[in-house]
Amino acid sequence: MFIAAGVAGQIFWNTFSFIEGPDGIPRGIIIAFFSVLFDGDPNTNLGDIVIRQQLPSLLGIVTTVVILVVVVWFESTRVEIPLTYRGYRGYKGKYPMKLLYVSNIPVILVNALYANVLFFGQLVAGPDSAMRASNGGLIPDFWINILGEFDTQSAGTGMGGQLIPKRGLIWLITPPLGIDQLVADPFRAVFYLIIFIWLCIMLGRVWVEVSGLAPRDIAGQIIDSQMQVPGFRSSERIIERILKRYIPTLIIINGILIAVLSFFADSLGALTSGTGLLISIGII
Incomplete structure (x- = not known):
């Protein structure tokens, strides 16, 4: 359970962190999504967070959900x-x-x-x-x-x-x-x-x-x-x-x-x- 708690904490941090990343966008992907969507900065758009180098991205959160579903299905087969x-x-x-x-x-x-x-x-x-x-x-x-x-x-x-x-x-x-x-x-x-x-x-x-x-x-x-x-x-x-x-x-x-x-x-x-x-x- 300690391992699961540590992984859950890392996922939470990478999802909801407000700390600014090297690209000037919040590290947490959900926070980054709404920040890009509503801050009105013409220099940033949703394409900037689809793939982020060594940072949480939209592709990363989709990958996490897909793997979660696939593994649960495999475990039940x-x-x-x-x-x-x-x-x-x-x-x-x-x-x-x-x-x-x-x-x-x-x-x-x-x-x-x-x-x-x-x-x-x-x-x-x-x-x-x-x-x-x-x-x-x-x-x-x-x-x-x-x-x-x-x-x-x-x-x-x-x-x-x-x-x-x-x-x-x-x-x-x-x-x-x-x-x-x-x-x-x-x-x-x-x-x-x-x-x-x-x-x-x-x-x-x-x-x-x-x-x-x-x-x-x-x-x-x-x-x-x-x-x-x-x-x-x-x-x-x-x-x-x-x-x-x-x-x-x-x-x-x-x-x-x-x-x-x-x-x-x-x-x-x-x-x-x-x-x-x-x-x-x-x-x-």
Whole structure:
């Protein structure tokens, strides 16, 4: 709930903040909308807030609402396996499996991995790194720059004082923040999305194995509950085989959908980060 409260606070701030942004328009997109609409300034119009660089925009608020609706719909979509109770004839039930089988867990794990890689990259490849030959270190700058280069001029500008990758491997796994970055370098965006999807699928599979959501674990739970699939023998192995028709596919679909939604939330300027938005929806 603390995470959801933090995300809700960020959305509220980006929606209703009166503080003036670098473009001379209030930061909050709703306040900016009415300010542009009624202030009578001939130098500003609604087109100025449709897309705003590193600031809340009309596109961002539409993206937030659309992703909210889409995720809620995905969360309510289920695959149901019919079950019968062995002890009482005629008693039937269903075992539901959500379309988002592991929910937003893969995105959380991937972003935790990315955060550690970024932190390591800033230590090793930052402009003040002691490893750089230019700073008296032993490793030539050329090799360190392959890992990453950081824009010191952008530090603290809309990024809370953090260094922003501008080249190198670290830069390739950094999501484009805003449609301007998406359009400026589509190759990087596509590369990032492919890696992001692959990691979400792989870590989703790992999570299923360690969290008791694998087919063999679910089959054991069904047998222990004295349930069985109609038309099949009451065997854990048979139920596991049936579950394997669905669960691996659901993991892949889950990874793709959640990665794409998070990517577009970041790229189209949603009112909070894609990961934060998905986590909050899952909590609520």
